[in-house]
Amino acid sequence: MTVSSSMPEAVPPISVAGCAAAREPAAEPGGPLRSHDHAFSLAAGHAPMDPLIDGLLRLVAAHFGVAAACIVPGEAPAERGPAAGVDETLHEALRALAHGCDAGREREPLIVPDIFADPAWRNVLAHASKPLRFVAAWPLYGAQGEHVGSLCLIDPEPRELDAASRANLGDFARVVAALAVRPTLATNRDLAVSAADEPALHAGLEALREHERLLAHAIAGSGTGIWDRDVVTGEIRYSVGWKAILGYAEHELTSRIEDSYLRLHPDDREYVLAAMQAHFEGRTPVYEVEHRIRCKDGRYKWICSRGKVMSRDAQGRALRMIGTTTDITSMREMAERLRESATLVTNLTNEVPGLVFQRRQLPGGRAFFSYASAGIAEIYELTPEQAAHDTACIDALIHPDDLDAWRASFEHSAASLTPWHLEFRVQLPQQGLRWRQGDARPQRLADGTTVWHGFITDVTERKRIEAELQEFASTDGLTRLANRRHFMARVESQLAHVRHGGTGAAVMMCDLDHFKSINDRWGHAIGDDVLRHFAEILRTQLRAGDMAGRIGGEEFAVLLAAADLEGAQSVARRVQERFAEQPLGVEGDVVALTVSIGITLMHAADMSAQAALTRSDFALYRAKKGGRNRIECA
Structure with a gap:
């Protein structure tokens, strides 16, 4: 003043x-x-x-x-x-x-x-x-x-x-x-x-x-006090509201600036004085600092002080300064709680195996990961900064066979605002081929941007186990050919194809001749070797799209897609010839091997896949009855 x-x-x-x-x-x-x-x-x-x-x-x-x-x-x-x-x-x-x-x-x-x-x-x-x-x-x-x-x-x-x-x-x-x-x-x-x-x-x-x-x-409700400092005399006067911030009555504080310095927190004193001096010297347009100050009860509060030199002498030296002080303790405490919460969330997302992400897609189509946890290094072998501009670096890692599905899945999720879910493969520089599963929920912002919050995890091991379970469920354990259930499902699918005007198919039933005698003479272990040997011959004679399965015991069935009766007979003869030409050697001896085969064509009028299988079984019966090592058609 x-x-x-x-x-x-x-x-x-x-x-x-x-x-x-x-x-x-x-x-x-x-x-x-x-x-x-x-x-x-x-x-x-x-x-x-x-x-x-x-x-x-x-x-x-x-x-x-x-x-x-x-x-x-x-x-x-x-x-x-x-x-x-x-x-x-x-x-x-x-x-x-x-x-x-x-x-x-x-x-x-x-x-x-x-x-x-x-x-x-x-x-x-x-x-x-x-x-x-x-x-x-x-x-x-x-x-x-x-x-x-x-x-x-x-x-x-x-x-x-x-x-x-x-x-x-x-x-x-x-x-x-x-x-x-x-x-x-x-x-x-x-x-x-x-x-x-x-x-x-x-x-x-x-x-x-x-x-x-x-x-x-306004001043009373904002937790703000006013101060007025005579820079030359070192006198500083405080409003009643200023004193109340620190818990003092109107008459309980001195007006000497030196006393005010003693109330500053020791860790903040140098910073506050430096900021004040910078403003006195005209290096800052205003004085504004946040610091701790000791209250009457000895506790420290956080305050924000703002002020400005109001008059200077002819040499520009500060004469008088007026300012305000606001209690920001609650704001600082809230900010600290928010910081702790953010740190906790960051630590949690970084420690969880997998990638926690926020993906944004702008109305123009550009997409980028506005947040990516540390797990992006494991999932994509990238850093969060690399994915923050656009998703091109991620698209480049998606397996070519899955890239269209990857892009289409996000487009569908954005258009319908339905959850995003996809299992896809990535080809990584260090880890090689890996399986990933992604899940996220989208929301639309006011400007048309779509935002997904989600999680991508490594499911390579799960996919391997699923593949093994699928193989166990669909494969014969001894011969590694399709089991009866899986083979019949494939025949049903082929029958539906034929009924809708697709190309025809043939079904062959194969039975190993004198198999009981082989087991009786050489033992069941040799009998199993014979079954595996015949299964391998079948595999070598089949084309892409054909399927062979073990129906039971020494009986095998073959589905020949897009084959007529003549083509099926040609395959059957090759199988017979290879089986006879490649006997199984046992302890200096050989096991003579022959096979009887029955063939039929699938018809659109067949009531079920079993109908075609039954006809080929009748043809097989005739081949066995006719002297074995024969081929019959029905």
Whole structure:
């Protein structure tokens, strides 16, 4: 707060344009000045006071709770003497005050919180008939920006004006200037206000009062306090709200800046002082820091202090600084909880085997992973940064046979907003061919972007086990050919193809001749070798799309896709020849081998796959009955 420390040497005569105070009983002549003492009321020379200005000044005095509010002209005829009720000493002092508040280059108000504490002012007012302790003056300016006077506050008790009060005093001064300074304060005619102006003036005053109420509520409700620092003297004054932040009553804090440094957290002190010095030196436009400060009970709170140097001397050195302090403890605690939550989520997603991701697809089609956990290194052998621009690097790793399905699955999920699910293969530089499974749920943003939150995991081992289980469920354990159930399912599928106009197919039934004798002579182990030997011969004679299966015991069936009867007979003869030409060697001896075969064609009129199998079985029966090692058709 700006405080006068000296009086001008030459003080010209003063005339008072107007003053008013709250209406109270008059004080005894020469007695002590009371707050709102009407005996102290000043008038403009001996001319009657304009009622509107008189009411306005009473409002100002009541608002600030001072003894009187005065309008003091900046220029006045030398011959005009003191106003009625004002002794010459006070007259001269107020005149000096009126000139002094326009002396600074910042055109700031001149405020003397305690006249007794200032030797220059105390000496000047020592012989005044009314004791004064507090004086404040806010400059008034005319239409051309010229200084035409001051709005003054005077009181018998010392007091301070915080930043909010100063702002209010400035608002009142602008209203007083608009009302009274037209263009000078010299005549009653210039002070006159038309009846038409009165509603506007009252509206302006009400707006000022409402502004003050809102400002006070806003400051009180925001956990914010105000401070005002005299950089030269090291004095810093705090608002009641500022002190309340730290749990102090109004009278419990000193105004020395050195004491405020002691309340800083030791770990923050150097940082705060450096930020303050940087602003003093003009290296930062404002002072703004977040730091911890010790409260009355010894605990530390987090606060945000913001301030700005309001005036500097001719050399640019900081003179005065005003700022605010806001309690941000709850925000810091919330931020810390959010940080801990984010850390927990990140740790969890990074430790879970697999890739936790957020995938975005923009309306234009560009897709990228806006979040990818550390698992992307395992799943794709990539880093999160590589996938953050687009998904081209991932598309390049998808197995070519699965790439279309990969792209189509996301397009379908985006179009229908249905969950995304896909099992696909990737070909990785280090891991080679691997299986992946992805699951995610999409949502549409307001701008048309589709966002998936999901998880991709390695299912290579599961797919291997599934393949083994599938093989166990569909394969004969001894010969590794299809078992009866799997073979019949394939025949049913082929029959459906034939019924829909597809190419025909042939079914062969094969039975090993004299197999019981082989088991009886050589044993069941050799019998198993014979079965495996015949199965391998079948495999060598089949084309892509054909299937051989073990139906039971020594019986085998073969499905020849897209084959007619002649083609099926040709395959049957080759099988017989290879089987006979490649006997099984056993302990220096050989096992002679032959096979009987029955053939039939599948028909669209067949009721089921079993119908074709039954016909080929009848043909096999005829081959066995006809002497074995034969081929019969049905």
